[in-house]
Amino acid sequence: MNKKVPEKWQSSVKAMKAVQVAFDMDETFQLAIRREALEAGLSPSEQIRDILGLPVNKRPKRPRLTVSLSAEDYLLLGEKYGLDPAQQLDIKKKLMEDLVKHVQQ
Known part of the structure; x- marks a missing residue:
């Protein structure tokens, strides 16, 4: 079956094909990368991409803090x-x- 993805979902196709990779690292290394990301104005995942020499999304993101409230x-x-x-x-x-x-x- 060859179904075409609806137009409104086209931008999500690339993201759906991506695979998230988690790194179990010493807390000291995690903190250092998070600090570098903060100083560079990047998310930790974008900082990791930069360290690895992968393309980084340089578009400014809306800075916000979140908390889940029950x-x-x-x-x-x-x-x-x-x-x-x-x-x-x-x-x-x-x-x-x-x-x-x-x-x-």
Whole structure:
């Protein structure tokens, strides 16, 4: 069966064929590579590609930090900020304020 990939998925075909390789290395080496990546403005995987002499995506990525929050986390944070746990956007604003305060201290 020879099915054509839908147009909207064409950009994902290359990524689907890629194979992720994980490296079990000493923590010291991992930290050094992560630090180099940070200083170069790259992700750790892009830094590894650069070290290996592979093409690197030089496009600037939207810098962002992420954290996964469970329903229980929202309950705790809602309590901390005096908000209803369902007010996730307001909680997110408070979290950002706390992170900014932390860095400025």
